[in-house]
Amino acid sequence: MVLGGSTGGPAALAHILSLLPGDMPPIVLAQHMLDGFSASFAEQLDRVGAIRVFEAVDGAPLERGVALVAPAGSQTRITAGAGLSLALEVVSPSAQDIHRPSIDVLFHSAAAAVGARALGVILTGMGRDGAEGLLAMRLAGAMTFAQDEASSAVFGMPARAIEIGAVQHVADLPDLAAALVDATRVRSGTTH
16 A cells, blocks of 8 residues: 655544554555655654554565655655565655655556555645556556545645546545555455
């Protein structure tokens, strides 16, 4: 599962993570923030619920019950390893990269490495980062979600993703968390 947010994203991510059970599939978060703040952000998120949260490092494996925060100032991609194993690649951004981390970069990598097994979520934020990546995920068969306008601090990113047809489900934060739990259970073949 990959989630991306910008303005208002830290509170939205904390709210969602507080509602998720500790046995969720691996989670990777891309949140627009200044360099040097992603480690403390991961520590804050680690305290809100059952999901363990860490700042991502290059080569980190994706594990059930763990959320990894893309480091500020870098680009983070999901890569496929041997068999069905997945890991993260954390690399220096290019000079042209506006967002560091870029939600689009993360989402495009999820589309390529995880495909139809992925879940993508675009949260509150200004601009359009993440919309094209979420569309790539949907076209790869992934389930895609967006935060609704009423609960968004800024509806720019979700609105853009909806506008281009990248989003299958729109919900407020509590309903979004419940939908993600249900979607992971459907994908894994288990029921409530």
